Structure formats: structure tokens, C-alpha cells
Amino acid sequence: MIFYTLRRLAYGAVVMALVTVLVFVIMRMVPGDAVSLQLQETGVSAEEAAAMRAQFGLDDPVWVQLWTWLAGAFQGDFGTSYYGGEPVLSLFLDRVPVTVQLGLLAMVIGSLLGIGLGIVAAVTRGSATDGAVRAFAVAFLSVPNFVVALLLLTMFSLWFAWSPPLVYAGPGEDFGSWLQQIAIPVFALGTGGMAAMARMTRSSMLESLGSDYIRAVRAKGAGNRTVIAKHALRNSTISVLTLLGLELATVLGGTVIIEQMFSIPGTGQLIYQAVLDRDYPVVVACTIFYAALFVVIIIIIDLLYALVDPRIRTGRALS
Amino acid sequence: MTSPPLLAVDDLRVEFPTPAGPVEAVGGVSFTVSPGETVAVVGESGSGKSVSSLAVLGLLGSGRITSGSVRFQGEELVGAGRERLRRLRGSEIAMVFQNPMSSLDPLFTIGGQIAEALRIHRPISRGAARARAAELLREVGIPDPERRLRSYPHELSGGQQQRVLVAIALACDPALLIADEPTTALDVTVEAQILELMRKLQHEHGASLLFITHDMAVVAQMADRVVVMYAGRVVEQGAVADVLRSPRNPYTRALIDSIATPTTPRDVPLPAIAGSVPNAADFPAGCRFHPRCPEVLDRCRTSEPPLLDIEPGRSSRCWRHDAGQAGEPVAAGGSVPGVR
Amino acid sequence: MSGESALTPTLFEAHDLVKHFRRRGGVVQAVNGVSLSIPRGRTVGLVGESGSGKSTVARLVLRLLEPTSGRMSFDGADLLRASRTELRGLRRRMQIVFQDPAGSLNPRMTVLQVVGEPLVVHRLARGRDLPARVVELLERVGLGARDLYKYAHQFSGGQAQRIGIARALATDPDLIVCDEAVSALDVSVQAQVLNLLKRLQAESGLSYLFIAHDLNVVRYMSDEVCVMYLGEIVERGDGDAIFADPRHPYTRMLVDAIPELTTTGPLRTARSLPVGEPPSPSAPPSGCRFHTRCPHVTDACRAAVPPLRQVSADRSVACLLAEPQREVAAT
Numbered sequence: 008m009i010f011y012t013l014r015r016l017a018y019g020a021v022v023m024a025l026v027t028v029l030v031f032v033i034m035r036m037v038p039g040d041a042v043s044l045q046l047q048e049t050g051v052s053a054e055e056a057a058a059m060r061a062q063f064g065l066d067d068p069v070w071v072q073l074w075t076w077l078a079g080a081f082q083g084d085f086g087t088s089y090y091g092g093e094p095v096l097s098l099f100l101d102r103v104p105v106t107v108q109l110g111l112l113a114m115v116i117g118s119l120l121g122i123g124l125g126i127v128a129a130v131t132r133g134s135a136t137d138g139a140v141r142a143f144a145v146a147f148l149s150v151p152n153f154v155v156a157l158l159l160l161t162m163f164s165l166w167f168a169w170s171p172p173l174v175y176a177g178p179g180e181d182f183g184s185w186l187q188q189i190a191i192p193v194f195a196l197g198t199g200g201m202a203a204m205a206r207m208t209r210s211s212m213l214e215s216l217g218s219d220y221i222r223a224v225r226a227k228g229a230g231n232r233t234v235i236a237k238h239a240l241r242n243s244t245i246s247v248l249t250l251l252g253l254e255l256a257t258v259l260g261g262t263v264i265i266e267q268m269f270s271i272p273g274t275g276q277l278i279y280q281a282v283l284d285r286d287y288p289v290v291v292a293c294t295i296f297y298a299a300l301f302v303v304i305i306i307i308i309d310l311l312y313a314l315v316d317p318r319i320r321t322g323r324a325l326s
Numbered sequence: 327m328t329s330p331p332l333l334a335v336d337d338l339r340v341e342f343p344t345p346a347g348p349v350e351a352v353g354g355v356s357f358t359v360s361p362g363e364t365v366a367v368v369g370e371s372g373s374g375k376s377v378s379s380l381a382v383l384g385l386l387g388s389g390r391i392t393s394g395s396v397r398f399q400g401e402e403l404v405g406a407g408r409e410r411l412r413r414l415r416g417s418e419i420a421m422v423f424q425n426p427m428s429s430l431d432p433l434f435t436i437g438g439q440i441a442e443a444l445r446i447h448r449p450i451s452r453g454a455a456r457a458r459a460a461e462l463l464r465e466v467g468i469p470d471p472e473r474r475l476r477s478y479p480h481e482l483s484g485g486q487q488q489r490v491l492v493a494i495a496l497a498c499d500p501a502l503l504i505a506d507e508p509t510t511a512l513d514v515t516v517e518a519q520i521l522e523l524m525r526k527l528q529h530e531h532g533a534s535l536l537f538i539t540h541d542m543a544v545v546a547q548m549a550d551r552v553v554v555m556y557a558g559r560v561v562e563q564g565a566v567a568d569v570l571r572s573p574r575n576p577y578t579r580a581l582i583d584s585i586a587t588p589t590t591p592r593d594v595p596l597p598a599i600a601g602s603v604p605n606a607a608d609f610p611a612g613c614r615f616h617p618r619c620p621e622v623l624d625r626c627r628t629s630e631p632p633l634l635d636i637e638p639g640r641s642s643r644c645w646r647h648d649a650g651q652a653g654e655p656v657a658a659g660g661s662v663p664g665v666r
Numbered sequence: 667m668s669g670e671s672a673l674t675p676t677l678f679e680a681h682d683l684v685k686h687f688r689r690r691g692g693v694v695q696a697v698n699g700v701s702l703s704i705p706r707g708r709t710v711g712l713v714g715e716s717g718s719g720k721s722t723v724a725r726l727v728l729r730l731l732e733p734t735s736g737r738m739s740f741d742g743a744d745l746l747r748a749s750r751t752e753l754r755g756l757r758r759r760m761q762i763v764f765q766d767p768a769g770s771l772n773p774r775m776t777v778l779q780v781v782g783e784p785l786v787v788h789r790l791a792r793g794r795d796l797p798a799r800v801v802e803l804l805e806r807v808g809l810g811a812r813d814l815y816k817y818a819h820q821f822s823g824g825q826a827q828r829i830g831i832a833r834a835l836a837t838d839p840d841l842i843v844c845d846e847a848v849s850a851l852d853v854s855v856q857a858q859v860l861n862l863l864k865r866l867q868a869e870s871g872l873s874y875l876f877i878a879h880d881l882n883v884v885r886y887m888s889d890e891v892c893v894m895y896l897g898e899i900v901e902r903g904d905g906d907a908i909f910a911d912p913r914h915p916y917t918r919m920l921v922d923a924i925p926e927l928t929t930t931g932p933l934r935t936a937r938s939l940p941v942g943e944p945p946s947p948s949a950p951p952s953g954c955r956f957h958t959r960c961p962h963v964t965d966a967c968r969a970a971v972p973p974l975r976q977v978s979a980d981r982s983v984a985c986l987l988a989e990p991q992r993e994v995a996a997t
């Protein structure tokens with residue numbers, strides 16, 4: 008188990024190193040930099056531009072820039088934004104809670120509802136309920152989350168003459184306003200995950216319900232509750248956990264567009280704006296934070312696998 | 327004659343839904359199991375032997391009993407409430423399955439799975455259940471039971487897993503143990519050990535054993551009486567020694583002849599049965615064995631023979647008994663052949 | 667020229683085959699020094715329980731797996747040093763029949779395609795010749811032209827195995843490896859397939875390496891029986907003789923364990939009950955691999971690996987206690 012954990016951590020470290028280098032290099036390879044963009048807009052002279060490039064270190068070779076950045080990053084300095092000169096870290100940390108609230112709500116609600124629907128569908132296999140869940144899941148899986156958001160926005164404003172508040176207020180400032188603001192985004196972000204989760208739960212529940220050990224548990228005289236909640240559900244956990252990890256990526260990606268649409272000042276919006284502005288320090292730092300978050304979650308999920316399944320704990324591959 | 331049967335299955339029919347409509351996997355099967363007796367149900371794939379045994383416990387999955395009766399200790403189980411069946415399962419009627427590896431939940435310890443069987447039916451504490459589980463493990467011959475309680479199924483060998491399943495089955499001292507091909511997935515040296523264990527424990531617990539198998543030799547080792555099934559029907563039943571030594575039904579006879587034994591001469595072809603085992607979707611008309619039967623008569627092709635009592639305690643399904651020419655003369659003495 | 671060897675020249679020979687698989691946490695010693703010799707037109711049977719390495723031997727013989735060490739020759743040609751083109755030619759002459767008849771047939775292919783494939787691959791028939799050749803093969807295994815355009819799922823297990831045999835016969839091989847070829851079949855169908863294999867052998871002088879866990883079936887099929895335990899051959903000899911008088915304690919245990927069909931005598935009372943289960947091939951016991959289960963174990967057995975020694979004209983035993991022409995110490 009210790010070996011297993013160390014291994015996961017080592018993989019995580021390797022992934023992080025690769026992501027850092029890749030993101031850094033790719034960003035520098037994108038045509039146009041912050042200075043040339045400003046040049047277009049405000050008409051700064053070539054001399055001024057060269058000076059600005061020197062100031063930001065943009066005229067150094069990529070690997071020197073990378074080295075400088077890494078040296079800073081290890082001391083907690085992820086650079087400063089080219090616009091406004093704010094440290095990237097504080098810019099990012101200011102916005103993290105907003106995105107975490109949004110993403111977490113979408114994932115938790117989506118997953119719980121999805122798992123619930125999946126269980127119900129599996130247990131009532133072949134019934135109208137099962138059919139409805141499956142139809143619903145297919146529908147929401149095939150529609151992208153921003154389309155869901157747009158449809159909801161249109162629907163609410165046309166039929167109920169309601170639209171979410173324009174200015175974002177945190178849940179601590181004005182809870183009611185926050186709730187109105189965040190309801191549609193959470194729904195839009197969560198439905199895809201819910202649909203995927205419902206399908207996955209249903210199919211893995213059906214698989215375990217049809218297995219020999221479930222028949223053996225029934226032969227012991229176990230009731231439906233024990234059969235479903237204790238044995239079938241627990242045996243479906245592995246696939247549900249796997250999906251949970253993938254869902255996280257989808258939701259994180261989704262926040263970039265959804266936050267923009269609803270002018271929610273989260274990290275998604277930050278990244279979106281930074282990419283448009285070629286604000287390298289912000290883009291690089293944000294991407295690496297996202298990657299780190301993802302790696303950490305994946306490690307946690309891997310550890311949960313081992314917690315659930317003794318075969319993984321003792322190093323035996325899954326059948 | 328003797329004590330009333332513990333289990334009496336009478337004219338049981340079981341259907342399974344298929345895309346092409348319902349298919350009758352078991353068509354009018356009757357047999358009994360007396361207290362302390364071992365009855366083997368033997369047959370090939372599609373004979374309905376496993377389905378018959380699962381029907382007793384109400385564990386048919388998508389299948390359903392369309393008619394017939396299953397009486398256990400005099401109580402009718404067909405149509406009994408779900409809760410009543412659940413209470414019988416594991417406590418009065420227990421089951422051991424074919425694949426030990428897949429019949430244990432991979433995520434729970436051995437101890438937990440034995441204790442579960444106990445705690446479902448008895449109001450005992452976790453500690454007491456655990457202590458009893460260790461005792462059961464010792465009883466089925468697993469060394470170091472205290473430590474094994476904490477093991478997971480994948481840490482055990484196939485033979486040990488089957489021992490654990492036997493321990494689970496015996497946990498509540500059932501009156502009837504159903505074993506569905508319990509040694510088919512095991513190596514022959516391990517099979518011998520498990521068969522011996524089941525025989526010993528059955529004797530000690532005084533349970534009856536309904537033993538489902540495809541292996542005639544295992545029947546010879548284990549059973550008092552045998553029920554031979556083919557294509558959803560019982561074709562012959564009787565005492566094991568009688569049936570194996572002088573099979574009266576052409577199918578039983580052909581099946582026994584076709585098995586290679588240590589003394590089968592190598593330079594002569596085996597007496598094989600022609601054709602293939604039919605599946606439930608297209609059982610032949612008339613006698614279901616007639617397309618493969620070496621002794622087929624004209625009437626076998628059109629009408630199906632009933633299961634005839636040919637001797638006391640012995641019955642067979644063949645028109646040749648009618649004609650008095652199925653290998654041996656029909657029931658000597660005064661016994662009148664009657665239709666079952 | 668000596669009459670005996672002229673009658674049955676050796677077709678296939680393996681010497682000291684070893685196959686170790688590297689796995690996480692160790693090495694699995696699947697096959698550990700197996701030597702085999704299959705005469706032309708004869709059947710060598712390989713019997714053993716799970717983990718004995720008998721299926722690995724099958725794959726090694728066909729070079730579906732590379733041996734870790736050892737030598738193999740087929741009809742005089744060195745199998746392990748053969749060039750690609752030579753090997754291709756040799757492969758044509760060695761075929762396999764698998765255990766799971768339906769599973770080893772591609773469900774999307776017709777019988778014509780399944781059986782015709784080796785003919786096309788080895789350029790033995792094509793175009794209009796192909797169906798005719800396939801029908802010929804099908805007829806040899808008891809099927810016919812009406813089965814040509816059917817799919818695997820339309821056949822019963824026994825028929826599917828016949829198709830598998832027809833496919834193996836397509837390249838007109840000299841050696842067919844039967845890996846548990848009848849184990850998945852219903853009892854009433856097993857005999858048909860065994861008879862078919864014997865008939866084909868009589869017709870065209872095929873050699874078989876017949877692998878199964880059912881000792882009765884292996885004895886019936888084989889001219890010589892090799893008993894494997896944990897990757898090693900522990901006893902070899904005539905099947906009838908091995909049954910009547912097993913000389914290796916493991917063979918005795920195996921023979922004693924087989925449930926007998928007769929109910930004339932008392933059940934098993936005269937026999938000893940097998941002890942224990944085969945250990946894992948990734949951690950085989952020291953010395954004689956059977957010592958952990960052997961009723962006659964001595965200190966010497968734990969230390970020294972017993973070589974496979976000839977104890978009589980046609981019997982070899984790998985046991986320190988087996989003495990030439992004498993019984994193993996009585997139980």
C-alpha cells in the first residue's frame with residue numbers, strides 16, 4: 008500500500024514537470040506576445056516595445072525564461088501580470104473560491120443525482136423509470152453545457168422575464184443574489200456529469216447485480232437492501248470513481264466558458280482573458296494550477312480505489 | 327415407505343423470456359429428496375438441472391415458474407411470499423455454487439462474508455459471529471482460521487475459496503444443501519478433497535444434499551439416488567448403484583458408455599452419441615432424445631413417452647418399456663408400471 | 667536400418683524447454699526443463715492440473731511463445747534457429763485446436779472464411795478452388811457443403827470444435843496440438859470429437875500433442891503419457907501402465923483422485939485422499955517440487971531436484987524414491 012501510494016505520487020510529480028515545461032514552451036510559441044498586442048492597440052514605438060520586452064524578459068531564449076520562472080515559482084513567486092502588475096498568485100487566489108464553489112456544487116450535485124438515478128434505473132431495469140433515465144442521460148450527454156446554459160437563460164428571460172443578476176456577489180455578501188447568479192451555471196455544468204454518472208452507475212450496477220457473488224449473497228438470504236447497497240453498489244464504486252476524475256476535467260474546462268457567459272469572476276474567466284491578452288505569467292500559472300489540482304484529484308481517486316478494492320491494495324491487477 | 331420427503335418437486339415447469347419469445351428450460355420435472363439423503367441431478371448443458379435447483383430457492387433471475395409445485399418440509403414454496411423465501415434461503419436451504427472465485431464478493435473479507443450469513447438469520451453480535459466464523463473455517467479444514475478471517479477472496483486458492491463457500495452454506499445448519507457443480511471449476515486433486523469434505527459435513531450435520539453435476543463419476547462417488555435429465559425432462563431416476571450398473575433409459579446407457587474410463591480399450595472407438603445436445607429453443611418433437619437415440623422407434627418421433635415406474639423406486643422415460651424391450655425386461659415381480 | 671525406429675521416426679523433439687515469465691514481484695517458472703519427443707503418427711499426451719505449465723508447453727511447441735531456453739526441432743529442422751521463411755513453412759505443418767470452440771472462431775466470419783483463411787494465408791488455394799477445398803475439409807470432419815456460409819453461433823459446441831479441427835487440417839499439417847480440445851464439450855459430444863481425432867490420425871498419419879486435465883481422456887488418446895507438475899514432467903510412460911502402476915507419488919495422487927464410474931466397490935475407502943493444492947509457479951518449492959504434498963517426503967527431497975530417470979523399458983520417473991523395476995515405498 009505504501010509502495011502503491013509512493014508510486015502514484017511519483018507519477019504525479021512527473022506529470023507536473025512535463026505539464027510545466029510544455030505549457031511554458033507552447034505559450035511562447037503562440038504567435039504574437041503581450042507587447043505586440045499593445046503595439047497594435049496603443050501604437051507604442053518600436054524602441055518602447057523593445058524596452059518592454061526586455062523588462063518582461065521576453066527577449067531571452069525560452070529556456071532562460073523557463074529557468075527564471077521556475078526559480079521564482081519555487082519561492083512562491085509565479086510572476087506578475089503584464090496588465091496591472093499584480094502578482095499572479097494573489098490574482099489567482101482571489102478568484103479560486105468562486106470557481107471552487109461553482110465547480111464543486113456542479114460536481115457534487117451532478118454526481119449524487121447521477122448515482123441515484125443510475126441505481127434506480129438499474130434496480131428497475133426495463134421499467135418506464137429506467138427508460139426515462141436512459142433517455143434523459145442520452146439527451147444531456149449530447150448537448151454541450153454552454154448550450155444548456157443558453158437555453159436556460161433564454162427560457163427564463165422569455166417565459167418568466169427573469170435573468171440572473173449581472174454583477175456577481177459572493178455568498179457571504181448577498182446570498183440570494185449569489186444563488187440566482189450561480190443556479191444556471193451549476194445546472195449547466197452539472198447536467199453532463201449527472202448524465203454520464205447515471206449511465207455509468209446503471210451499467211456497472213447491472214453488471215454486479217448479474218454477477219455470481221450477488222446470486223451467492225441472495226442465496227444466503229440477504230434482502231434487497233443488503234444486496235444493492237452493500238454489495239452491488241460497492242462493487243460499482245471503481246467505475247464511478249474513474250468517471251468522477253474525468254468529470255472533474257470536464258467541469259474545470261466548462262468553467263472557462265460558463266464563467267465568461269455569466270460574468271462570474273472565477274479562475275476560468277481569468278484564464279480566458281489572459282489567453283486573449285497573451286498575459287503569459289497568468290496563463291502559465293493558471294494552467295499549472297489546474298494541472299496540479301487535476302493531478303492531486305487523480306491521486307486521491309487512485310488512493311480511494313485501493314481503499315475500496317483489496318485486490319489493488321495487494322498489488323493484484325483488476326480482473 | 328420411509329420418512330416423508332424433505333423436498334418434493336412435482337411437475338415443475340420453468341420458462342425464460344428470450345427475444346424470440348418464452349422458452350421452457352424445465353418441462354415438468356419431479357423428484358424428491360428425503361432427510362439425510364443425497365440426490366444427484368445429472369445432465370448435460372441445457373438439460374435444465376441447474377435451473378431446477380435454482381427454482382427451489384426462487385433464484386431464477388429473469389426466469390419464472392409457470393406451473394408445478396416445490397414442497398419443502400411440507401410447505402409449498404411456489405407462490406410463497408418473497409420474504410418467506412428469503413428467510414428460508416441460507417437458513418433452511420443453502421447453496422454452494424460452481425465458481426468459487428466469482429461467488430465470493432471480492433471487496434469483503436472472508437470473515438465478513440461468513441458472519442453476514444450468520445447475522446442475516448440470527449440475532450448475534452459481531453463478536454459472536456466472528457467467533458463462529460472461525461469455528462466454521464476450522465470445520466471446513468482451513469488452517470489458521472483466525473488469520474484467514476481477515477483475508478480477501480483473491481488471497482485464497484480455488485479449493486480454499488470453495489471451502490469458504492461450504493462454510494457459508496453450513497453457517498446456519500440448513501436442512502438441505504444444494505450444490506450446483508461445486509467441483510467443476512476445480513483441479514481433480516482438489517475436487518476429491520471438496521467432495522470428501524461435503525460428504526463428511528453432510529453426515530455430521532445430518533443435512534440432505536441435492537447435488538447438481540454433469541459428471542457421472544462424481545454421481546457414483548456422492549449420491550444415494552440419481553435423477554438423469556435431458557432437454558428439460560427427467561429421463562431416468564433410481565438408486566445410483568442400479569442406474570449406473572444397469573441403466574434402463576437409452577440416453578443414460580449411451581451416456582455412460584461414451585465416457586472414457588481407465589480401462590476403456592484404446593484401439594477401439596468410443597461408443598459416442600451422434601448429434602448434438604439440443605437447446606431449449608428447439609427441443610425436438612416426440613421423445614426429445616429420439617434424433618440421437620440408437621434404439622429409436624417410429625412412435626418416438628411423434629409422441630413423447632411418459633416417465634414410467636419400471637421398478638419400485640425406479641422410473642424411466644422410454645417407449646421401449648411399453649414394448650417390454652428396453653435392454654432388459656420391464657419390472658419383474660408384481661409391480662404394475664404406472665404413469666407418473 | 668532398425669525396424670522400430672524406421673516405423674516411428676521422430677517428428678518433433680523438444681529438449682530441456684524452459685519458459686519463465688517476468689511478472690511484477692517475481693518470475694513465474696511456467697515451464698522448467700521439459701523434454702518431449704513426438705513420433706510420426708503417434709500421440710503424446712500431456713496431463714496436469716492448473717499451473718502445471720501444460721498450456722505453456724503447447725504455445726512453446728508452436729512457437730507462439732519464445733522459450734527462455736531449450737532446443738526444439740521439427741522434422742530435423744531446428745525450430746529456434748529457423749529463418750522467417752523457414753518458420754513460415756514449418757508453421758504450416760504444425761497447427762493447434764483450442765479449448766473454447768466457439769470463442770476461438772471469429773463470430774463475423776463464415777465457415778468458408780474461417781476454414782479457408784489458412785489456405786489463403788499459406789497460398790494453398792484461392793478463387794474457385796477455395797470453396798471446393800473447404801467443403802472437402804468439412805466433409806473430413808463430418809460437416810458438409812450446407813455449412814459453408816453459416817456463422818460460428820449457428821453451431822453447437824461439438825460442431826464448432828469440428829470446424830476448429832477442419833481449420834487445423836487445412837494446411838495438411840503433420841502435427842496438431844490439441845490444447846484441452848474436448849474439455850469444454852458436453853460428455854455425450856466429447857466421445858465424437860475424440861473418435862474423429864483418432865480417425866483423422868489413422869487416415870493421414872497425423873501426430874498429436876494431446877493436452878488435457880482429464881487423465882481418462884489423455885490415457886485413451888495417447889501412446890505415451892507425460893504427467894506434469896509445476897512446470898516439470900514428473901512421470902512418463904504408457905498410459906495403461908501409468909494408470910495401473912503409477913510410480914511417481916504425484917501421479918498416484920492424481921490417479922487416486924479421479925472419481926470412478928463404478929459403484930461396485932466401496933467408495934474411495936481404499937484410496938488415499940489427496941493433500942494440499944498445487945503451490946504457485948511463481949514460488950515453487952525447493953528440491954522436488956512435489957515435496958510439500960508428498961506422503962513419502964524425505965529430507966533429501968527438500969534439498970535435491972530429482973532428475974527424470976528411466977526406471978523400466980518405457981517408464982521414466984522424477985522421484986528420488988523411485989527405484990528401477992521396484993515399487994515406491996508402500997503407503
